[in-house]
Amino acid sequence: MTITQATLSDAAELTALVNSAYRGESSQQGWTSEAHLLDGIRIDEPTMTEYLRASDTTILKCTNDEGKIIACVYLQKHKNNRLYLGMLTVLPTLQAGGVGRRLLQEAEVWAKKLHCKTIFMTVITTRAELIDWYKRRGYYDTGRREPFHDTKRFGIPKEHIELMVLEKDVG
Numbered sequence: 001m002t003i004t005q006a007t008l009s010d011a012a013e014l015t016a017l018v019n020s021a022y023r024g025e026s027s028q029q030g031w032t033s034e035a036h037l038l039d040g041i042r043i044d045e046p047t048m049t050e051y052l053r054a055s056d057t058t059i060l061k062c063t064n065d066e067g068k069i070i071a072c073v074y075l076q077k078h079k080n081n082r083l084y085l086g087m088l089t090v091l092p093t094l095q096a097g098g099v100g101r102r103l104l105q106e107a108e109v110w111a112k113k114l115h116c117k118t119i120f121m122t123v124i125t126t127r128a129e130l131i132d133w134y135k136r137r138g139y140y141d142t143g144r145r146e147p148f149h150d151t152k153r154f155g156i157p158k159e160h161i162e163l164m165v166l167e168k169d170v171g
Helices: 008-022 025-029 043-052 099-113 126-134
Strands: 002-005 058-062 069-078 082-090 119-122 142-148 164-169
Touching: 002 099, 008 025, 008 043, 008 058, 008 069, 008 082, 043 058, 058 099, 082 099, 099 119, 119 126, 126 142, 126 164
Parallel strands: 082 119
Antiparallel strands: 002 058, 058 069, 069 082, 119 164, 142 164
């Protein structure tokens, strides 16, 4: 496995990977599916391309020995030396094999390169197993809650969704 920065040429493959892990039938092969909570896709290719072009954003990709992207993570630098981590994605058939853990570790390395002292993220509050996974890796519940995005851009909620803000101090 190799972890490198994604480029514009990766947009289609990254989009397909993220959607396969979060939504639809293929997502059911892993434990991170949101298909029971949201309809629609997780991301479209124009949005992925926008992320890859943004100067404050990095997407790290993990490739296998054949060069196929098997995992990725979105990182965005914010004010006050904070790094937002989102869209941590592992191919459903490879979940629970340590790939996500490696990407989290690399995100911490990236945060330090950017002089960020804190990594933060939002997770759907009902995703107890996922929240526990992050807590075992040093993230803590800040007590802050945010509403789910009010656009249909990231999916159509099947029920009321609230987001928990998790943080980890890395600096």
